[in-house]
Amino acid sequence: MKSTLQPDRMGSYAQEDVIFLLRDIGNVFLEMANEKREQLIQAGTHYSEMLPVEYHPSKTYMNLFYKTLDASANKIAIAVGVVAERIIKSRGLDNLILVSLARAGTPIGILIKRYISMNYKVDVPHYSISILRGRGFDEAAIRYILSQHPQGCLQFIDGWTGKGAITKELIHSCQKFNGHYQAQLNADLAVLADPGHCATIYGTREDFLIPSACLNSTVSGLVSRTVLNLQFMDEHDFHGAKYYKELEDIDVSNLYIDRIVACFKQVQSEIISQLQDEATSLITWAGMKSVQNIQLDFDKDNINLIKPGVGETTRVLLRRIPWKILINPQYMDELEHILLLAHEKNVIIEEYSHMSYACCGLIKEL
Known part of the structure; x- marks a missing residue:
């Protein structure tokens, strides 16, 4: 499969950790x-045609990030090890190519690559590509990977699952690509946390805070959300993104990776014991059932305005217009950053236990 495209050098990660298959659109103001932005999205403009203003975290919020990172580093390292071992069991190591979904998947892909390197002495190629709800993955990026690695066995990676919209998007994209190019992409998504119960390969199904969900670009290699706007982009080129060079002094992307990698050796026994309690990889879409309950209870016509799980709720508070935040009372003590953001933005918090998630963000209908 030929590809003459070359990606732009992007991000604050080392090239050995990840290659972003993206086009730099730093010259366009979006x-x-x-x-x-919320008004435009709700009126039908696709979210990938514009960008949110990057959230500049307060000192209190950054202190909370560091505190959370310290408290959960071992837990994340265990989940990384578990998901890495499950990937190896499912795909083998011979032609394995890690393909993380930008942006939330990127740090997780790097951690998996580092874990495999440390434990198996194999340097697995790792790329980060764009996938957009309703528009699929970036086919130019997939063609590029297959032109570089004709025998490559691609494993798609994301940070966590919410309702499962990206899981469905990936399945649809792989089917379409396979039909068009006679390829054999496998759409089984690997995630660190699968509270939506819609991924076959996961580190945990617990809905817990992955610290990289707390921040935006400053924990994802200073790369923006991915963009596909054909007013100034070529549809046959890579999807676009910006590199926020001006945020270099507050970038914690590599600090985050190093902090988790430093825990790998000390959690080996926990990884092994979790793998021995062979969890079911049954996909039940339990998360979607919770979302349907919420839809009924809060009279929400548009399911896209319901964002379940810690990661998605954080995103609602950082870059959407929240209406209210639902919190499952049993997780109240673990959601300090959600409570802080909600307080900063005067958002109502309501206790709600009728869901499989720790919390859920409801976007305001405009």
């Missing part, structure tokens, strides 16, 4: 205030 940032919009959340209110304006």
